[in-house]
Amino acid sequence: xxxxxxxxxxxxxxxxxxxxxxxxxxxxxxxxxxxxxxxxxxxxxxxxxxxxxxxxxxxxxxxxxxxxxxxxxxxxxxxxxxxxxxxxxxxxxxxxxxxxxxxxxxxxxxxxxxxxxxxxxxxxxxxxxxxxxxxxxxxxxxxxxxxxxxxxxxxxxxxxxxxxxxxxxxxxxx
Amino acid sequence: xxxxxxxxxxxxxxxxxxxxxxxxxxxxxxxxxxxxxxxxxxxxxxxxxxxxxxxxxxxxxxxxxxxxxxxxxxxxxxxxxxxxxxxxxxxxxxxxxxxxxxxxxxxxxxxxxxxxxxxxxxxxxxxxxxxxxxxxxxxxxxxxxxxxxxxxxxxxxxxxxxxxxxxxxxxxxxxxxxxxxxxxxxxxxxxxxxxxxxxxxxxxxxxxxxxxxxxxxxxxxxxxxxxxxxxxxxxxxxxxxxxxxxxxxxxxxxxxxxxxxxxxxxxxxxxxxxxxxxxxxxxxxxxxxxxxxxxxxxxxxxxxxxxxxxxxxxxxxxxxxxxxxxxxxxxxxx
Amino acid sequence: xxxxxxxxxxxxxxxxxxxxxxxxxxxxxxxxxxxxxxxxxxxxxxxxxxxxxxxxxxxxxxxxxxxxxxxxxxxxxxxxxxxxxxxxxxxxxxxxxxxxxxxxxxxxxxxxxxxxxxx
Numbered sequence: 001x002x003x004x005x006x007x008x009x010x011x012x013x014x015x016x017x018x019x020x021x022x023x024x025x026x027x028x029x030x031x032x033x034x035x036x037x038x039x040x041x042x043x044x045x046x047x048x049x050x051x052x053x054x055x056x057x058x059x060x061x062x063x064x065x066x067x068x069x070x071x072x073x074x075x076x077x078x079x080x081x082x083x084x085x086x087x088x089x090x091x092x093x094x095x096x097x098x099x100x101x102x103x104x105x106x107x108x109x110x111x112x113x114x115x116x117x118x119x120x121x122x123x124x125x126x127x128x129x130x131x132x133x134x135x136x137x138x139x140x141x142x143x144x145x146x147x148x149x150x151x152x153x154x155x156x157x158x159x160x161x162x163x164x165x166x167x168x169x170x171x172x173x174x
Numbered sequence: 175x176x177x178x179x180x181x182x183x184x185x186x187x188x189x190x191x192x193x194x195x196x197x198x199x200x201x202x203x204x205x206x207x208x209x210x211x212x213x214x215x216x217x218x219x220x221x222x223x224x225x226x227x228x229x230x231x232x233x234x235x236x237x238x239x240x241x242x243x244x245x246x247x248x249x250x251x252x253x254x255x256x257x258x259x260x261x262x263x264x265x266x267x268x269x270x271x272x273x274x275x276x277x278x279x280x281x282x283x284x285x286x287x288x289x290x291x292x293x294x295x296x297x298x299x300x301x302x303x304x305x306x307x308x309x310x311x312x313x314x315x316x317x318x319x320x321x322x323x324x325x326x327x328x329x330x331x332x333x334x335x336x337x338x339x340x341x342x343x344x345x346x347x348x349x350x351x352x353x354x355x356x357x358x359x360x361x362x363x364x365x366x367x368x369x370x371x372x373x374x375x376x377x378x379x380x381x382x383x384x385x386x387x388x389x390x391x392x393x394x395x396x397x398x399x400x401x402x403x404x405x406x407x408x409x410x411x412x413x414x415x416x417x418x419x420x421x422x423x424x425x426x427x428x429x430x431x432x433x434x435x436x437x438x439x440x441x442x443x444x445x446x447x448x449x450x451x452x453x454x455x456x457x458x459x460x461x462x463x464x465x466x467x468x469x470x471x472x473x474x475x476x477x478x479x480x481x482x483x484x485x486x487x488x489x490x491x492x493x494x495x496x497x498x499x500x501x502x503x504x505x506x507x508x
Numbered sequence: 509x510x511x512x513x514x515x516x517x518x519x520x521x522x523x524x525x526x527x528x529x530x531x532x533x534x535x536x537x538x539x540x541x542x543x544x545x546x547x548x549x550x551x552x553x554x555x556x557x558x559x560x561x562x563x564x565x566x567x568x569x570x571x572x573x574x575x576x577x578x579x580x581x582x583x584x585x586x587x588x589x590x591x592x593x594x595x596x597x598x599x600x601x602x603x604x605x606x607x608x609x610x611x612x613x614x615x616x617x618x619x620x621x622x623x624x625x626x627x
Contacts, residue, residue, distance in 0.1 A: 007572065015517040037247050037303050044296055051289075052520075056513055061282055064289040065584050072292025072325070073577040076318055079299055081571045083315070104518035135282060135342065139592030143583075143600040153585065154610040157578050162575040168567050168623055182515055186522045239538040240531075252531060260527045267519050278515050285587060295594075315557050322576040329583035336590040412534030418526070483572065486617075487624050493580070495612055499605065502593065506601050 018055045024048030040079045061135050090115045185278070186338060189266040197309065198228035198425045204468050211472040238411035239371035244303055250304035255409065255416035257297035261290035262423035270345050271432050272440040283334055283344035286323070287431060292384065294420065295321040298405050305408035311431070312406035315477050316394050323486035327494040328382035333358060334375045335435050336503045348439030358438035371501050377438045378494050383428040385482070388421060390471035394479045429463035437463075453496035571623060582611050 022045055029042025047070040053065035142150050186257075202224065204215065209216025217224035242251055255454040265287045280286050295318055302314025309401035336342055338359070339350040351357050385392040396404030407416045433439060437459050440452030587605050589596075618624060 012513050014518045015520060035247060037250055037300070041250055041300060048293070055516065061278065064282055064285045067287070067289035068584055069580055071296060073322070073580045075296055076299065076322060076571040077577050080570045083303070089556050091292055092582050111509055135588050136591045139588030140595060143592065143596055143603050147603055151606060154607040157582060158614045161575065161618060164571055165618055165621060165623055168571040182518045186519050190523070190526060236534050237537050238534070240534055241541060251563050255532060260523055263523050263527065264519070278519065315569055319572050323572060326576065326579045326583060333583070333586050333590045335595055338586060340591055342587065343590060394525065411538055412530050416530060440556050484624070487620060492612070492615065495608060499608060502601060504602065505593065
């Protein structure tokens with residue numbers, strides 16, 4: 001029985017749309033949740049959605065990095081920070097000022113308009129494939145053409161380690 | 175093989191079925207094994223040797239009420255068990271069982287499994303945090319910090335295998351180990367590379383696999399003498415069932431990875447024996463590892479959380495980094 | 509559209525459908541009895557005496573999370589290097605040695621400072 005995949009392209013398209021939906025829904029939940037747990041959960045949903053977008057845009061390595069680093073590490077770090085720093089949950093802020101609504105709307109409108117303008121005005125060029133996008137090519141480029149960037153990353157990470165240590169020590173003394 | 179809808183559906187169904195069946199019967203195996211080690215019978219009433227116990231347990235779990243505690247965050251409380259089980263099944267889809275039996279051959283297979291595992295880790299955090307129970311919160315913090323502490327040496331150790339084979343594709347990694355027990359990476363003496371360091375990689379990986387799957391002696395997440403039942407204290411019925419199945423599915427994934435990376439996958443130990451199909455060898459190997467894991471659980475006492483974290487940060491991480499450097503150097507010199 | 513993506517799409521949809529189904533089945537089959545005592549959090553019989561679920565943890569757990577984040581990034585960067593090492597030659601090897609030693613220095617610094625000394 002060799003039934004070819006019915007409308008395979010459509011199916012991938014639908015899953016891609018689901019991923020876009022996840023990203024946006026997750027972001028909205030993260031911004032608007034009353035409970036901190038929900039906000040972090042929204043963030044995780046958003047990260048997973050972005051990973052899905054990468055995957056279905058044919059860069060599985062970036063997708064897995066997104067999952068490993070953002071879902072596995074960043075979300076955990078953020079939730080630990082929230083859990084440790086602010087135990088009294090869902091403390092509502094006072095009602096927002098009267099100007100918050102209009103200002104928000106204006107900012108959102110300006111941003112939307114600006115980006116739309118930018119998207120319409122840009123002369124989009126479809127590049128031919130630069131390379132095959134495989135992990136091997138990535139590794140080669142990372143250590144030859146972008147070697148400087150690569151070494152700088154390690155310095156940034158070292159700085160982050162020392163920064164984390166300073167935060168932790170201040171936490172202990174107080 | 176042509177990709178047809180039927181093939182895909184069959185592959186996914188087999189992956190889900192294999193995960194569920196293993197989860198169910200490993201519970202039985204664990205309880206029987208524990209019984210044998212502790213000199214008591216274990217489940218032996220339902221069916222011959224108690225073999226009907228898992229399906230009956232499953233039916234019982236499904237027919238129970240899912241009690242949601244008053245203070246809990248309902249949506250997250252229900253979502254957490256699903257989030258614990260689903261990534262494990264996704265991982266099964268990417269695991270090869272023999273040179274022909276594989277649902278989905280991913281080029282970055284190794285990394286994909288770690289990526290899905292990290293999603294499982296965060297589900298524990300949600301489970302504990304959303305159930306608003308002191309023990310559950312404490313346990314989830316412990317379980318997550320344990321999982322993250324052991325993920326680093328695991329990731330770093332796997333790089334040694336990737337270095338030698340030059341690929342992250344699990345099938346190609348197994349292909350590189352073909353030709354008998356002396357080519358497997360846990361102690362390869364021939365295959366053009368004498369590398370005693372791989373034995374160390376294997377040991378580090380196995381310890382990390384035990385810790386990552388929350389298994390004794392590293393089961394601090396559900397230390398029942400201190401934390402009632404850990405992050406699933408508040409869970410009953412299928413919520414608990416899914417966590418339980420997820421845990422056993424993760425054990426199977428851990429042993430599959432160990433087999434694929436270090437024990438030659440579906441390769442026969444002696445070339446003479448290769449008339450036996452690869453799947454059989456693969457299954458024999460993973461069940462031997464699982465038996466070892468069960469044996470370890472009922473033999474060693476639980477460590478403390480501090481001892482656990484120290485073992486990773488002070489010993490395993492520096493060790494795995496040095497191991498990786500030496501392996502890379504060796505590869506360059508040879 | 510490559511076959512790989514089609515497969516992933518079907519597999520993800522299937523799994524996203526089946527696993528939650530189990531939770532739904534248990535919701536349908538199981539009884540739904542409420543009650544104040546039944547819905548209370550399980551605290552080994554002690555009712556909210558020793559403290560609620562909100563409690564402060566040692567800041568070290570947070571430090572461990574940040575360190576994990578850093579080393580996770582490091583490990584992920586090493587994968588492309590590991591795949592390509594054969595073709596990179598000695599230059600690539602030395603680059604990675606520098607990269608790793610810098611981070612190892614960070615780890616040793618942290619260990620020497622005694623931040624990870626748990627009780």
